Amino acid sequence: xxxxxTPREDPQEMDEIVEETxxxxxxNDPILAGLAEGFPSVVFTSFNPLVGPRQDTATVSRGELIxxxxxxKNAGFETFIDVCxxxxxxxxxxxxxxxxxLSMKHTQRxxxxxxxxGDDSTVPSISQIYAGANFYEREVWDLMGIAFDGHPDLTRIxxxxxxxxxxxxxxxxxxxxxxxxxxxxxxS
Amino acid sequence: xxxxxxNVEGDAQAPTIEPPTGSTDGSLDxxxxxxxxxxxxxxxxxxxxxxxxxxxxxxxxxxxxxDPALRIQSGIAVDDDYVDEPTIIDDERQILNMGPQHPATHxxxxxxxxLDGETILRIKPIIGYLHTGMEKxxxxxxxxxxxxxxxxxxxxxxxxxxxxxSLAVEQLLGVEIPPRAQAIRILMTELNRIASxxxxxxxxxMDIGALSMMIYGFRDREAILAxxxxxxxxxxxxxxxxxxxxxxxxxxxxxxxxxGIFDVVGAGLDDYQDxxxxxxxxxxxxxxVGVLTPAEAQAYGVTGPVARASGVNFDLRKAFPxxxxxxxxxDVPLGxxxxxxxxxxxxxxxxxxxxxxxxxxxxxxxxxxxxxxxxKVTPPPRKRIDESMEALIHHFKLFTEGFKAPAGEVYQAVxxxxxxxxxxxVSKGGSKPWRLHVRTPSxxxxxxxxxxxxxxxxxxxxATLASLDPVLGDVDR
Numbered sequence: 295x296x297x298x299x300t301p302r303e304d305p306q307e308m309d310e311i312v313e314e315t316x317x318x319x320x321x322n323d324p325i326l327a328g329l330a331e332g333f334p335s336v337v338f339t340s341f342n343p344l345v346g347p348r349q350d351t352a353t354v355s356r357g358e359l360i361x362x363x364x365x366x367k368n369a370g371f372e373t374f375i376d377v378c379x380x381x382x383x384x385x386x387x388x389x390x391x392x393x394x395x396l397s398m399k400h401t402q403r404x405x406x407x408x409x410x411x412g413d414d415s416t417v418p419s420i421s422q423i424y425a426g427a428n429f430y431e432r433e434v435w436d437l438m439g440i441a442f443d444g445h446p447d448l449t450r451i452x453x454x455x456x457x458x459x460x461x462x463x464x465x466x467x468x469x470x471x472x473x474x475x476x477x478x479x480x481x482s
Numbered sequence: 483x484x485x486x487x488x489n490v491e492g493d494a495q496a497p498t499i500e501p502p503t504g505s506t507d508g509s510l511d512x513x514x515x516x517x518x519x520x521x522x523x524x525x526x527x528x529x530x531x532x533x534x535x536x537x538x539x540x541x542x543x544x545x546x547x548x549d550p551a552l553r554i555q556s557g558i559a560v561d562d563d564y565v566d567e568p569t570i571i572d573d574e575r576q577i578l579n580m581g582p583q584h585p586a587t588h589x590x591x592x593x594x595x596x597l598d599g600e601t602i603l604r605i606k607p608i609i610g611y612l613h614t615g616m617e618k619x620x621x622x623x624x625x626x627x628x629x630x631x632x633x634x635x636x637x638x639x640x641x642x643x644x645x646x647x648s649l650a651v652e653q654l655l656g657v658e659i660p661p662r663a664q665a666i667r668i669l670m671t672e673l674n675r676i677a678s679x680x681x682x683x684x685x686x687x688m689d690i691g692a693l694s695m696m697i698y699g700f701r702d703r704e705a706i707l708a709x710x711x712x713x714x715x716x717x718x719x720x721x722x723x724x725x726x727x728x729x730x731x732x733x734x735x736x737x738x739x740x741x742g743i744f745d746v747v748g749a750g751l752d753d754y755q756d757x758x759x760x761x762x763x764x765x766x767x768x769x770x771v772g773v774l775t776p777a778e779a780q781a782y783g784v785t786g787p788v789a790r791a792s793g794v795n796f797d798l799r800k801a802f803p804x805x806x807x808x809x810x811x812x813d814v815p816l817g818x819x820x821x822x823x824x825x826x827x828x829x830x831x832x833x834x835x836x837x838x839x840x841x842x843x844x845x846x847x848x849x850x851x852x853x854x855x856x857x858k859v860t861p862p863p864r865k866r867i868d869e870s871m872e873a874l875i876h877h878f879k880l881f882t883e884g885f886k887a888p889a890g891e892v893y894q895a896v897x898x899x900x901x902x903x904x905x906x907x908v909s910k911g912g913s914k915p916w917r918l919h920v921r922t923p924s925x926x927x928x929x930x931x932x933x934x935x936x937x938x939x940x941x942x943x944x945a946t947l948a949s950l951d952p953v954l955g956d957v958d959r
Contacts (some may be wrong), residue, residue, distance in 0.1 A: 346802065372781075373781075376783070398794065403893070429926075462618055
């Protein structure tokens with residue numbers, strides 16, 4: 295894989311590559327171009343890492359999410375891979391929900407990002423479109439506290455039900471355990 | 483609430499008790515019951531009226547005559563409402579709780595089964611008993627330290643976790659890995675795949691009654707673990723594959739060791755197929771059990787051997803090759819029926835294919851360095867530290883604050899023995915990840931359990947679950 299891409303000397307260049315292609319989908323990719331036609335407000339970015347395949351990202355607004363994900367599924371992305379979230383803390387919108395889909399037919403991935411504001415952290419659930427999103431959305435709710443509208447069973451999944459708070463948020467401290475044997479050791 | 487602190491050590495006073503008013507047979511009148519409620523539930527009365535002095539201070543005890551269990555035990559009251567006729571419904575439905583300590587759940591998976599007789603109407607997997615917050619931990623470790631964290635997730639294939647993490651970090655950094663390091667990575671992860679599948683066939687055999695299979699599987703895996711110990715120093719949780727390469731070069735005589743593994747595992751695989759493939763009990767318990775269709779596998783995100791047994795032709799080593807695996811020849815075995823038997827056959831064939839890859843690595847192992855010579859990522863050799871000030875500074879910086887990765891986001895996936903293991907790494911330019919999300923294959927597989935098991939019978943739960951090979955460290959993280 296390494297010989298196919300141009301080697302880069304300076305890792306800082308990575309940002310520029312993202313910027314260059316941020317204007318729209320790569321023209322040599324017919325699937326993404328077709329999607330971009332139907333959804334003009336969706337921003338497509340593309341990133342060519344030194345090793346590994348190209349990474350395509352689509353940034354969608356919350357209102358358009360369900361219709362866009364439905365269109366993506368019809369465009370051939372039949373496999374559900376992942377839903378996760380990132381807390382950017384001081385950014386507006388504060389959270390990103392990141393949906394990762396795969397087309398086995400075209401050997402292509404697509405990452406869909408939805409910005410979620412901190413004071414209204416809800417997103418429409420895609421579990422009606424991809425059944426596999428069920429557990430992943432529960433995990434995001436459990437650990438990041440982002441609620442999914444229309445989810446059939448939005449409960450905590452890895453933490454106990456009575457847990458207070460959402461640990462993966464950046465303002466949730468990791469805490470500490472009190473030291474048991476703090477006093478000075480009696481020397482004989 | 484109360485003026486007299488009753489938990490002061492050595493200062494517990496003999497309580498002056500004014501017992502609740504009531505009749506002498508132990509039952510309370512309305513006033514007494516209200517007072518007891520005030521005391522024990524609402525806490526509005528001084529609570530030391532029945533405190534007992536112990537070494538650790540005053541201990542509270544329940545008054546005897548308001549504890550319903552004690553009243554029944556002492557014969558004051560009779561509990562005759564244990565048979566409540568109207569609540570018995572005339573069907574066979576019942577809820578069965580399986581796990582989290584059930585030996586056939588391969589860890590701490592818990593299943594709620596709703597049964598009609600022996601048929602499963604509904605099933606609900608409950609997870610989280612092994613959750614240790616590794617994604618949060620990863621945010622507090624530098625990129626160099628992160629390997630020790632991720633290697634503990636899927637504890638049966640630690641090297642695959644390390645490979646995925648290292649590849650993600652290297653993508654962010656944009657460093658190139660020398661060919662020898664790439665070949666060593668493939669060698670180790672494919673051996674790890676064999677070791678993981680061997681322990682799977684061992685526990686799978688044990689779960690459906692082929693107990694000798696367990697001993698054989700563990701015995702053969704030992705040959706691989708001994709090799710891992712020689713190379714990495716540890717049998718599990720190696721932290722051997724690191725961002726920038728691997729921790730150390732292969733030891734002297736590693737070719738003979740790998741040859742020895744071929745002898746053990748290759749001969750063993752033939753034996754096990756003789757042992758199991760013709761066994762009518764084994765076939766009865768696996769054929770047509772726990773069927774997953776290709777469309778269901780894709781919708782639920784099930785990948786790896788389980789999806790391939792359903793006929794989904796997708797292997798990340800072919801589709802998105804990594805670490806130079808595209809230069810080796812191997813086939814991807816596919817099943818037709820998506821049942822437990824096909825999952826067994828696919829994994830047995832995958833082990834043979836992994837042996838094929840390792841054989842090719844053995845023949846074509848390139849010479850050269852086992853890690854990148856980028857001094858911002860790799861610590862300098864010990865010798866250079868004495869000679870060069872720069873080397874000393876690099877060494878010091880690497881081990882105190884670690885190297886910094888440029889801001890960006892990458893998703894890197896590798897084919898773990900259980901399916902697609904992906905890591906989504908977000909960097910904001912510091913020496914620690916801003917966010918590391920791990921997409922584990924077992925999590926998706928456990929989620930698809932209800933699809934496979936509904937309308938089956940209880941013994942098939944064991945066979946199906948065993949055929950999926952979930953690792954609960956991988957599910958809960």
